Amino acid sequence: MSKIDSNIEEIMNKCYPYIKEYNPAQKAVIDSGYLENNDNYIISIPTASGKTVLGVLAALKVLLHGGKVVYSVPLLSLQNEKYKEFKVFEEFGFKVGKHPSRCDIAVMVFESFDALTRFSRNTLNEIDLVIIDEFHMIGDYSRGPTLECAITRLKENNKSMRIIALSATLKNMEEISHWLDANVVVHDYRPVPLHKEVLCAEEFGTSDKNNIVFKILNDSLNDSSQMLTFVSTRRFTESLAQNMSKKIAKHIPDGKKEIFKSIAEDVLNVSIKKNSQPTEVCYKLAECIRNGIAFHHAGLFDKQKEIIEEEFINGNLLMITATPSLMYGVNLPSKNVVIRDYTRWTEQGQTNIPVFDYEQMSGRAGRPGFDTEGYSYLLAKTYDEAFNLDEYYVHGDIEVTNSKLIDNEDAVLKQIITQISSGFAKDMDDLIDFFNKTFYGFQISHTYNDMSFGFSGETIKYEISSALEYLIQNGIIRLTPSGFQTTPLGSLISRSNYAVKTAVKLKDYANMIDEEFSVANLIYEISKTSDLPKINTKFRANKDNIKEVLTSKGVFVTFISNNEATAASLLEWINERKEYEIENYLKVYAASTRRASYEASSLVKYFYNICDVLGKYKHLNEIDKLSSRLYYGVKKDLLPLVTGVKRLGRQRARKVVDIFGNNLNDVKITELTRIDGIGEVTARNIIEFYNNME
Numbered sequence: 001m002s003k004i005d006s007n008i009e010e011i012m013n014k015c016y017p018y019i020k021e022y023n024p025a026q027k028a029v030i031d032s033g034y035l036e037n038n039d040n041y042i043i044s045i046p047t048a049s050g051k052t053v054l055g056v057l058a059a060l061k062v063l064l065h066g067g068k069v070v071y072s073v074p075l076l077s078l079q080n081e082k083y084k085e086f087k088v089f090e091e092f093g094f095k096v097g098k099h100p101s102r103c104d105i106a107v108m109v110f111e112s113f114d115a116l117t118r119f120s121r122n123t124l125n126e127i128d129l130v131i132i133d134e135f136h137m138i139g140d141y142s143r144g145p146t147l148e149c150a151i152t153r154l155k156e157n158n159k160s161m162r163i164i165a166l167s168a169t170l171k172n173m174e175e176i177s178h179w180l181d182a183n184v185v186v187h188d189y190r191p192v193p194l195h196k197e198v199l200c201a202e203e204f205g206t207s208d209k210n211n212i213v214f215k216i217l218n219d220s221l222n223d224s225s226q227m228l229t230f231v232s233t234r235r236f237t238e239s240l241a242q243n244m245s246k247k248i249a250k251h252i253p254d255g256k257k258e259i260f261k262s263i264a265e266d267v268l269n270v271s272i273k274k275n276s277q278p279t280e281v282c283y284k285l286a287e288c289i290r291n292g293i294a295f296h297h298a299g300l301f302d303k304q305k306e307i308i309e310e311e312f313i314n315g316n317l318l319m320i321t322a323t324p325s326l327m328y329g330v331n332l333p334s335k336n337v338v339i340r341d342y343t344r345w346t347e348q349g350q351t352n353i354p355v356f357d358y359e360q361m362s363g364r365a366g367r368p369g370f371d372t373e374g375y376s377y378l379l380a381k382t383y384d385e386a387f388n389l390d391e392y393y394v395h396g397d398i399e400v401t402n403s404k405l406i407d408n409e410d411a412v413l414k415q416i417i418t419q420i421s422s423g424f425a426k427d428m429d430d431l432i433d434f435f436n437k438t439f440y441g442f443q444i445s446h447t448y449n450d451m452s453f454g455f456s457g458e459t460i461k462y463e464i465s466s467a468l469e470y471l472i473q474n475g476i477i478r479l480t481p482s483g484f485q486t487t488p489l490g491s492l493i494s495r496s497n498y499a500v501k502t503a504v505k506l507k508d509y510a511n512m513i514d515e516e517f518s519v520a521n522l523i524y525e526i527s528k529t530s531d532l533p534k535i536n537t538k539f540r541a542n543k544d545n546i547k548e549v550l551t552s553k554g555v556f557v558t559f560i561s562n563n564e565a566t567a568a569s570l571l572e573w574i575n576e577r578k579e580y581e582i583e584n585y586l587k588v589y590a591a592s593t594r595r596a597s598y599e600a601s602s603l604v605k606y607f608y609n610i611c612d613v614l615g616k617y618k619h620l621n622e623i624d625k626l627s628s629r630l631y632y633g634v635k636k637d638l639l640p641l642v643t644g645v646k647r648l649g650r651q652r653a654r655k656v657v658d659i660f661g662n663n664l665n666d667v668k669i670t671e672l673t674r675i676d677g678i679g680e681v682t683a684r685n686i687i688e689f690y691n692n693m694e
Contacts, residue, residue: 004035008060015088016053018369025049025187032185035061040163040182042135044170046190047363048333051166052082055131058164059105063094067128069105072113074134074143077330082133083107100127110137111497114146117153118422118494124158134328135165136356138176138439139401145411148403148439151180153424156437168360172400179442192366196376196394200386209340209379210240214247216336216377217319221251221292225335225371226312227319230326230361232341232350234589235539237295237321238284240340244319245291252291263311264289270303271591275651275677276578279590292318296326299536299589315370324353327360337365337376342389358393403440410530412467413500414493417476417486421494426483428464435460474504488613498606502529506603510611517619519626520553520571526603527567533599534562535569535592542587549586566596573597574629576638576650594633601631637662644689645682652677656686664690 004012012019022030025045034041035057043054059069071086073079079098086096086105097103100116101123108116116124132151138144154161163180170176177184201209213229220227231237252260264286271278278286281299288294294308294317309330311317324344326332339361343350358378366374378393380386405411419425419434435441444459468484471477476490486494493503509525526532537546543560549568550557557564565588572582573593583590604627611620625639632642634650641653655675660667664687672683 004030004057005061005064007064008035008057011060011089011092012053012057014091016056019053022053023050023189023191025189026054028187028189029054029185030057032183034058034185038162040165040180042165042167042170042173042177042180042182042184044167044173044184044186046188046194047168047360048192048331048366048368049187049190052085052133055133055164055166056086058129058162059131060089062129062162063089063104067104068100068126069129069131070100070113070116070127071105071107071131072110072133072147073107074110074137074140074147075328076109078133078328079107079109081330099123110143110147110150114150115497117150117157118418121157124154127158127161129162129164130154132163132165135167136170136401137328139404141404141408144403145405145408145415148405149411149415149418152434152438155181156424156434168356168363169398170401171398175443175446176401176439179439190366191368192371192374194362194365194374194376196362196378198378198380198386198390198394200383201379201381202383203386207381209381210243212377212379213240213338213340214244216338217244217248218251220336221248221318223335226315226317226367227336227338228326228332228334228361228364229319229321229338229340230324231321232323232344234297234299234323234536236341237297237323238281241288241293241295241319241321242284244321245288245293248293248318249291256292257290259316260290260292263307263316266307267304270301270307271579274301274579274594275649277580279580279583281583281589281591282580289317294320296320296322298323298325298533299592301591302595304591324357324361327357327364333364333367333374335365335367335371335374337362337374339376339378342378342393354399355393355396356398359398403438403443405435405438405440406463409467410499410501412463413471416464416467416471417490417494417500420477420484421486421491428461428468431464431468432461435464471500474507476500476503489610492609492613496606498531498603499529502531502603503606503610505529506607506610507614510607510614510616513616513619517622518554519574519622520550520555520567522604522607522623522626523570523600523630524550524555524564524567526600526607527570528563529603531599532566532603533592533596535566535596536562536589537565538587538589540587541565542585546586569593570597570600570630573633574626574635576633576635576654597630597633601627604630640693641686641689644693645685648682648686652682 029043043051045051062069071082073082086107089105090096094105095103096105098106098108100106138147173184199212201207201212204212216227229240231240267289268278268282268286271282285295296305296308308320309332312320312332342353344353362376365376378389380389416431419431425431425434441460468477475487476493478485478487489507493500546560546565546568547557549571550564553571565586568586569582569588579590579593582593604623608620608623608627611623628639628643632650634642638650638653638657642648642650669680669683672678672686673680
């Protein structure tokens with residue numbers, strides 16, 4: 001194997017002491033000249049084969065020479081995971097952060113990395129190495145275009161920067177590597193061998209796939225291993241967890257029951273620490289965890305998901321039932337992976353998952369350092385179904401990775417605005433030149449060249465022309481003698497991560513408001529945008545109560561979906577309802593309320609800025625107050641107190657006002673500290689706040 005610099009080895013030995021030697025896949029990459037040359041690389045090796053370590057080796061080479069590194073990931077959960085992992089490098093004098101202007105190695109999500117390529121040219125020129133984790137997501141509909149265009153700008157504006165892409169297997173690797181101008185190292189080594197098969201319910205003498213899940217769960221319990229089970233919906237994660245929890249209860253040793261009980265209490269305490277009773281979903285989750293089974297979906301409190309993930313990693317849970325989104329989150333390997341449902345709901349209805357996603361879920365099987373083998377089981381009901389699934393998924397080829405840039409209309413609009421506002425494009429030729437250099441442009445030009453058509457440029461020109469027409473009509477781009485320019489609205493849009501059509505919807509609403517301003521109508525408008533995380537209804541949502549909440553505030557609807565449920569929940573939230581009260585009344589996943597309210601607060605602030613650039617000043621004060629009310633979850637009268645006293649919170653603030661009113665001139669610290677949750681420091685801050693108001 002090629003020799004590694006002794007200074008790098010010293011740091012690796014300290015930071016990754018469990019690595020005694022590099023595995024065959026890592027050796028293949030190192031032996032390719034990876035650390036000697038400065039070429040771009042695509043490294044494609046299986047899950048849990050040490051891709052991160054290879055990225056770290058290249059990063060240390062740069063850091064030891066005084067350079068800067070960006071490590072880019074698709075999800076916040078992965079950003080937090082890598083940030084914690086890399087903090088150990090600070091022992092060697094390398095500052096770790098989340099933006100390269102303030103550190104030596106920055107861990108950034110794709111969207112932040114994209115913003116860096118748009119607005120921070122000076123910082124961009126200081127970066128020597130960009131490592132892109134989960135690079136295969138370049139073919140993802142939502143995040144792929146962002147990554148693709150960020151790389152395109154990167155290649156244009158810092159040609160000396162090295163790019164290392166860490167990826168799962170891609171079918172059209174040669175095509176992608178040509179676009180990226182990268183060396184490719186593909187290796188199939190896996191530290192824990194993976195066995196993939198299809199299990200048929202008919203073969204087990206049953207028609208219920210859950211019976212197979214239980215058999216695997218029982219086997220896992222007997223050999224002290226763990227399992228992940230993927231299903232298609234939130235509701236199914238809960239129902240399967242409840243089903244398995246009841247069945248496995250009598251088989252659990254007493255020692256494990258104590259561990260499970262402690263985790264269940266921690267899960268319930270999450271809402272209690274927020275001064276709220278546990279929701280119905282919290283109780284359901286805790287009940288399942290008492291028997292070692294957890295469900296994991298977006299309807300839980302973030303802290304609850306963290307507890308589940310941490311305890312599973314520590315081997316303290318038997319099984320997690322999850323939606324497919326977990327395959328891209330925090331690394332949660334287990335000996336057994338069961339894919340009960342191979343379909344999922346999309347905007348086009350129920351569709352089969354891609355082979356690529358099957359491979360990603362299967363790749364979770366096998367815990368390095370714990371398991372000698374991993375097992376992935378795809379479940380079918382009948383022999384015919386099992387045969388087809390085996391042929392398509394187990395022995396089938398993954399899909400070709402194609403650019404989704406033109407498929408994603410908002411991505412095209414956003415990239416045009418970005419190129420113009422950043423000064424990279426002044427006319428149609430500049431825009432066409434940029435899009436030609438994207439992965440989409442590369443793919444379409446090669447496709448048409450191969451077919452001898454030769455009109456790829458016309459295709460791109462048509463797409464850009466259509467998008468420009470929309471942007472000009474909506475006052476986002478304007479034509480000037482010196483070329484295209486963004487309007488103040490366009491500049492505002494370019495600096496945000498919100499969808500262009502969200503801005504247009506809010507712009508149209510701002511132009512519609514005249515004399516009257518309605519809190520409820522604005523909340524409903526932002527609830528209908530793609531940028532607000534939805535507070536989903538449960539299987540049996542209380543549609544009458546949702547409609548009643550909206551109607552009472554002057555919002556009249558005929559159809560109830562997650563948009564209406566979100567709006568109603570937020571209206572209840574700013575009326576100081578607690579999560580469990582919202583859940584019980586509306587039958588929604590109320591644990592999502594707090595996250596949705598923070599995002600709604602930001603969207604209302606964005607609406608404030610849109611009104612400002614449009615010259616619609618009349619209701620700015622009320623809009624600003626609504627943004628704060630959503631953030632804190634309070635009625636108007638509490639705003640001064642919750643914004644004026646840090647970390648007081650809405651519930652303690654309400655107690656203060658209910659007991660003492662709005663005049664605390666004669667109130668003593670000892671009187672305030674009698675209120676549950678208010679200590680001496682907080683009491684002093686409250687009195688100081690009221691004194692300063694006079």
